[in-house]
Amino acid sequence: MEEAQFTITNSAGLHARPAAHFVRTAAGFESSVRVRNLSRDAEREADAKSILSVMTLGIEQGHIISITVDGPDEAAAIEALRALVEGNIDK
Amino acid sequence: MAVALVIVSHSQQVADGVRDIAEQMAGDQVVIRAAGGAADGSLGTNAEAIARAITEADQGDGVLILVDLGSAVLSTETALEMLGLDADRKVQLSNAPLVEGAVVAAVTASTGQTLEEVASAALDAKDMTKVVR
Amino acid sequence: MSDNEQIGIRIVRRIQSVIHANTAELNAFDRPIGDGDHGTNLDRGFTAVLAKIESQSDQSLAAVFKTTAMTLISTVGGAAGPLYGTAFLRISTAIPELDGDHPRQVAAALTAALGGVQARGKATTGEKTMVDALAPAVEVSNAAVEEGADTVLVLERAATAARTGMEATIPMRATKGRASYLGERSIGHQDPGATSCYLIIQAVADVVRDGSTST
Incomplete structure (x- = not known):
């Protein structure tokens, strides 16, 4: 199991299209991917592969999220999500 | 290949608009067709257009049909009877809310999930959290 | 064939x-x-139907009713489109001809229409829908066939039964379709679907009767 924390920098946060990108990226891995929004409610965990679940977290610009990945491709999943979130997810 | 979607509305603008939103969310992996309005462009649903949309959308991995209300259900059921689809063609009529269901279904379909999983996610869109406080 | x-x-x-x-x-x-x-x-639908049929070459009853069905489902827009569309689609396969005396086929066609409407709308009698006009018409027409009635009489009895059924929708409380949202407040109004259903059956009865008296 691996955990990483990222700061959301894109203006739209993880809503709509960026959320869809995030979910698609997470779903591409075999590992389970859980996400929490530390800036809002650190206890609440969502399935990063479910758009509905991710949308409940209300992730906005400036929020810090925690991603917990568990499975055979966990390191690759963390890196892919980091690249996505720190890159230009709005596009 | 992914599960395809058909958007049915009494209004062509609504059907096309929901398709556009869902397409933008899904990227280019998901085929989405819209069937809105009666044949002369007035408000209503058109089983023939719905049947055509289903045929065009069907890529073999299943089709989820989302409808607005009322006669959209009857027209879609009529379209399905007209098509007389073989038992191995997977087509489901969803009870999900149209916009929310289409967006969730599109994203879920784009992750490569099965028709059952896409249909179930769309139905859960009834409880979508839109205002997070 | 040309009569047909x-x-x-x-x-x-x-x-x-x-x-x-x-x-x-x-x-x-x-x-x-x-x-x-x-x-x-319905006016938009049947106007489109007439235009289509006037321009099509196959004027057989089966072809005419098939076109009627397909045009209604694409042009009516509301619930009446798929309901009448399905009814005419079932009729088109159940009725090979009408000229001459075919009371049994007429009753069978009405029965098929009812089957289509019920399969589509999942309504039964007493729910304040077109079924309340169509179902008694079917029952009476089948009974008339058993009594040896001819086509004209079967259709006339069907139309009368449809009219009685239509009037019987006034005190009913709607439990299907849009009217069901009104609950008790739907009581006291004649159902529009039952009304159009009666009008259509009466129209068919009139055409067949006029055709048989003129020849």
Whole structure:
């Protein structure tokens, strides 16, 4: 199991299209991917592969999220999500 | 290949608009067709257009049909009877809310999930959290 | 065959003209318990049907009713489109001809229409829908066949039963379709779907009766 924390920098946060990108990226891995929004409610965990679940977290610009990945491709999943979130997810 | 979607509305603008939103969310992996309005462009649903949309959308991995209300259900059921689809063609009529269901279904379909999983996610869109406080 | 061709288009012409003449009345019945557009929707549908049939080469009854079905489902817009569309689609496969005396086929066609409407709308009698006009028409026409009635009589009895059924929808409480949202407040209004159903059956009965007296 691996955990990483990222700061959301894109203006739209993880809503709509960026959320869809995030979910698609997470779903591409075999590992389970859980996400929490530390800036809002650190206890609440969502399935990063479910758009509905991710949308409940209300992730906005400036929020810090925690991603917990568990499975055979966990390191690759963390890196892919980091690249996505720190890159230009709005596009 | 992914599960395809058909958007049915009494209004062509609504059907096309929901398709556009869902397409933008899904990227280019998901085929989405819209069937809105009666044949002369007035408000209503058109089983023939719905049947055509289903045929065009069907890529073999299943089709989820989302409808607005009322006669959209009857027209879609009529379209399905007209098509007389073989038992191995997977087509489901969803009870999900149209916009929310289409967006969730599109994203879920784009992750490569099965028709059952896409249909179930769309139905859960009834409880979508839109205002997070 | 040419008689057959004639009767198909004569039936459609009569239905179109009756629906057109009653558009305002059907809308008025639909206003308190529906969207107020039942007449407008059916008028648009049957006007489109007539135009299609006038321009098609195959005027056999089966072809005429098939075109009627397909045009209604694409142009009516409301729930009446798929319901009448399915009814005419079932009729088109159940009725090979109408000229000459075929009371059994007529009753079978009405029965098939009812089967289609019920399969689509999942309504039964007493729910304030077109089924309340169509179901008694089916019952009476089948009984008339057993008594040895001819085509004209079967259709006339069916139309009378449909009319009685239509009137019986007034005190009913709607439990299907848009009117069901009104609950108790749907009581006291005649159902527009049952009304158009009666008008259509009466139109067919009139055409067949006129055809048989003129020849």
